[in-house]
Amino acid sequence: MEWTRKDIAAAFGVSAGAVDLWKKEAAFPAATRQGRAFVYQASDVVHWFVRREVNRIVGLSNVSQDPGAAPADMLNLQQERARLARAQAETKELELAEKRGDVVGASVARQALAHAIGAARHVLLMVHAEIASTHPGLPVDVIESIRKMHHDALTALSEARMPGRSSEVDSDALEETDEEVTA
Numbered sequence: 001m002e003w004t005r006k007d008i009a010a011a012f013g014v015s016a017g018a019v020d021l022w023k024k025e026a027a028f029p030a031a032t033r034q035g036r037a038f039v040y041q042a043s044d045v046v047h048w049f050v051r052r053e054v055n056r057i058v059g060l061s062n063v064s065q066d067p068g069a070a071p072a073d074m075l076n077l078q079q080e081r082a083r084l085a086r087a088q089a090e091t092k093e094l095e096l097a098e099k100r101g102d103v104v105g106a107s108v109a110r111q112a113l114a115h116a117i118g119a120a121r122h123v124l125l126m127v128h129a130e131i132a133s134t135h136p137g138l139p140v141d142v143i144e145s146i147r148k149m150h151h152d153a154l155t156a157l158s159e160a161r162m163p164g165r166s167s168e169v170d171s172d173a174l175e176e177t178d179e180e181v182t183a
Helices: 005-012 016-023 042-058 077-100 106-134 140-158 178-182
Strands: 032-034 037-041
Touching: 005 016, 005 042, 037 042, 106 140
Parallel strands: none
Antiparallel strands: 032 037
């Protein structure tokens, strides 16, 4: 089907002057001459108009000369598929590394760290009592000084923050009162 300038104007509900402006756009379809009139392939004009409107809606300013070519700013389906394939491959690699034990999740690492700190806390709280029982001649103020240094170190540990987490180290794993140790 072939359209004249007036047919295009009627089809898109614009003036013939608007069609004249469109014809100046680089990607507007080429006309062929039939006698005294210029005619356009209706399918080419519709395709051009749809591309023009899609580009306008998505905010693209460069309309390609080649009606079959995608503008540089549009998504490249092949590149997006390749990006998706890379992401899926990386996910699989991480899953396999986790199964082999090469990596662990952050929650597992946090839990293990909290457990290790809790165990270290328990040992450090017992040191001053152990020293007092194995060295009965040591003055009480020396043993108290050791207890205070351990307590200060444990307080600093309990106030430490883990990277990537806004809350403090799992305080449940670290909670243990001095009364339990000295009793």
